Amino acid sequence: MMEIVFLILVGAAAGFIATRLMNVEVSIPTTVAIGVLGALIGGLVLRFLLLLTGLLAGFIGAVLGAVLLIWLWRSHVQRR
Numbered sequence: 001m002m003e004i005v006f007l008i009l010v011g012a013a014a015g016f017i018a019t020r021l022m023n024v025e026v027s028i029p030t031t032v033a034i035g036v037l038g039a040l041i042g043g044l045v046l047r048f049l050l051l052l053t054g055l056l057a058g059f060i061g062a063v064l065g066a067v068l069l070i071w072l073w074r075s076h077v078q079r080r
Contacts, residue, residue, distance in 0.1 A: 010062055011036030018066030022074075038066025 015035020019026060026034070042065025043058060 007036060007039060008032065010059060011039045011066075014038055014042075014059065014062035014066045017063050018070055021063075022067060022070045024070055024074075034066050034069055035062065038062055038064075038069050041065035041068060 012032045012035050015031040015033070015038065018034060018038060019031050039058075039062035042061030042063070045061065045065065
């Protein structure tokens with residue numbers, strides 16, 4: 001249970017930072033969703049880095065994953 005709450009909190013922070021970095025204006029639930037999905041993507045991709053460097057790498061991975069998700073969304077979904 002605590003892991004889910006932590007994922008939502010980290011996802012909200014990562015989504016906020018990612019949407020600001022990518023200059024995207026979306027609702028708060030969308031920001032949280034972007035951050036949570038980005039945290040999952042970043043967590044999977046950067047799992048090894050997390051083991052080496054600790055929690056900070058997980059947060060960086062979450063932000064990078066959210067930025068990647070926004071880029072993919074802009075590239076493929078918004079253009080349709």
